[in-house]
Amino acid sequence: MKTLRRMGNWLYDRAGLAPLHRFLHEHKVPPEVGRSRKGWYYVFGQALVFVFLAQVITGAALALHYIPAPDHAWDSLNYLNTEVFWGGFVRGLHFFGASAMVLLVFVHMSRVFLTGSYKFPRELNWISGVVLLLLTLAMAFTGQLLRWDEDGISTVAVAATMAGRVPVIGSHLMELIMAGESIGGATLSRFFALHVIVLPLLIFAVIGFHLFLVVRNGISEPPEAGKRVDRTSYRAWYERRKNEGGSTYWPDATWREMVFVAFVFSTILGLALAFGAKGPGPPPDPAAVEAIPDPDWFFLWYYSLIWYKPAALDQLVLVWLPILLIPALLLLPILFSGGERHPGRRPWAVFLVGASFLMWATLTVLGARPYWVPDFETEPVAEEVLRDAPAEARTGAGVFHFRGCQFCHVVLGEGGTYGPDLTTAALRLSPEEMAVRIIVGIGNMPAYHGQLTAAEVEAILAYLRWAADLHDPANEEGR
Ligand code: HEC
Structure with missing residues (x-):
């Protein structure tokens, strides 16, 4: 015990942990976040940081065995599933970790939106968050192709075709995605480089900026109905209230975050143990001209949308909606930086979140059992x-x-x-x-x-x- 203590003290001194220690103990949070049940609304962001770090670790482990070449990618995953010690389990962790990240990104974003936390002075928190959302989706998307099975390839093929419909730059965009005229070895290399180097580095950088802003601007206090954001007095008011409230980040807010992180991790662990690795599905078959994409569940809604929307709305739904949605998200905190924050006073905000989740859920359920597709895997009657x-x-x-x-x-x-x-x-x-x-x-x-x-x-x-x-x-x- 004594030796451990001494080792701890040594590390504390030599690594200069005192400022970190001081920061954790002295950084104040609004009293409700530290002391009331409302603190539970504030746990999702931290969980995302932890799941991302876990993805980096499981991803690095997988990269040790994965071969990013068309002739070997599929085999190397099967090798991981069957031969490598715990290989399939780690693949499961990585898949369910990715699922958790996509889910949590949307939950976190909905919470921030509903509590109006993106308003003054936290506009840049939101904007950097939107960038993180896009990067997370890009990770999920590029990861899918690395499986190099029929589903991964046809899913990317459909996405590339969609990109090809964008006016003016469409064909360039399509070539950029596929790294050429069709999906092949060059596409796989490009997706691999994006998935393991470019996107993770960007995510690290943007998370760093995002967290810096969280510390600098402070965690938003739970909104009160009737209280409008006042740009001139907010900062001074917030500081006073935080300091008088006496709640510190450690341990008042941290314990809830840790409980939630433990919950998320055990869910991922449980799912990976129960279901193991995801795929790879049947290998790509060049003869299957009309392969029907069966994307990972978090993209299912979009493919479902492609099938269900009336043909006349093609260009609107598939091209203009995504093109307009991203700038709209980025501009949101600039356009609505003042006003009420409480969801009870922002019925449109509540409606928007509710409608989005309902639409997402409906499209996902419809996509899960695509009636429009013959079921080629049907089993003989028992x-x-x-x-x-x-x-x-x-x-x-x-x-x-x-x-x-x-x-x-x-x-x-x-x-x-x-x-x-x-x-x-x-x-x-x-x-x-x-x-x-x-x-x-x-x-x-x-x-x-x-x-x-x-x-x-x-x-x-x-x-x-x-x-x-x-x-x-x-x-x-x-x-
Ligand atoms: C590609 C999908 C597909 C395959 C394969 C297929 N069917 Fe059909 N079948 C349909 C559809 C769709 C209908 C409904 C046609 C309509 O009424 O417009 C239908 C209708 C029928 C009907 C009439 C049902 C009714 O209530 O009117 C019979 C009988 C039938 N199929 C038998 C068969 C048999 C036997 C086979 C295999 C030899 C077969 N089908 C293969 C799609 C298929």
């Missing part, structure tokens, strides 16, 4: 479901899966949702009517003329008949 089926119906179930009907049709709970559920189709349609639809096609249903043998069609019809009979109310008592 053996025990087919246990009592006659032989021909069993054959039909096999054909139905093997011939890809199940990509688009659910029968007995298995299958894609592109076309209608066919479990009870035989109750509505005669065998002849169904055969016609299968052979000739109907609407978005492809024609199978010449692709299925008569026996296969018969087997499918027997299968659908049997599946429908299971659900026929007339048969209920019989079973």
Whole structure:
């Protein structure tokens, strides 16, 4: 114990920790932040700093094994998953850490927006925060391609196409993203350099500036309804109130931050233990011309938006909205630096945050089960479901899966949702009517003329008949 103490004292003296110590103990925070439950609104920023540092550590560990070349990237990740000691776990940590960062960035930003903390004198805190938001999203975006699987590549391909729609500079922007005319080795190198060097360095620098401003301008006090920001007297008032309040950053505000950081870290740890590494998914297939992007969940809403918006709004939603949104965010604290801060007096602010989260959640949920896409990973109907089926119906179930009907049709709970559920189709349609639809096609249903043998069609019809009979109310008592 004594030796430890002596070592501590040695470090304290030689490293010159006294100013840091003094700063932590003497830096004042508004009394509500230190002493009241409102302090919990102020924990998200610190959590972001810690998660970012953790990302740097897990990222560095992964970079030791990762090979940023098209022929090897995918293999090196599988090697990490299967061969490297705890490799898959660290990949999981990195993925869920990234997810946490994206989530926390938006939560932190919403809190700052709702409490009007971006107003005078903290305008630059907000502006540097918007830069951090963009950098975080850029990290998430570039990281996705490093997986070098079908989803990562098609996601970036779609994004590059979107960039290509920007007027005037579109084609240059597209080439800048892809480092050439198409996605290949050069793109991978560029994304790797951005992801492990350029963007992290920028993030470090901007976080430094952001934190400097937090210290210099002080943590904003929780807003009071009816109290307007007064530029001439605010600073003096704030200082007086802080000093009279007597709350210090350490330990009054720090303990809540540490509790929240511990919560975030254990969540990331738990998810990484439970789910392990994310991907890599199937390797890129040059023959799959129309690969459908399945982006990481935090970008899903955007891809969902691309699919759901009416075609007439293409240019507005995909080009002008993002182009105008970024300057709007940057200008927000300049345009609205005064006035009320309390959310109760700013109904538009509350509405905006609420509407954004609702839209995000809706688009994410819609995107998670994209009905517009055939489900190529659908599994055959389970053996025990087919246990009592006659032989021909069993054959039909096999054909139905093997011939890809199940990509688009659910029968007995298995299958894609592109076309209608066919479990009870035989109750509505005669065998002849169904055969016609299968052979000739109907609407978005492809024609199978010449692709299925008569026996296969018969087997499918027997299968659908049997599946429908299971659900026929007339048969209920019989079973
Ligand atoms: C690419 C997706 C897709 C595939 C693959 C597909 N279907 Fe369809 N199917 C559809 C769509 C969409 C409809 C609805 C067409 C409409 O009414 O506009 C449909 C309709 C049908 C219908 C009529 C259902 C009704 O209630 O009117 C039957 C029967 C059917 N499909 C059987 C099959 C069989 C059997 C196969 C495999 C040999 C198959 N489908 C493969 C998309 C598909």
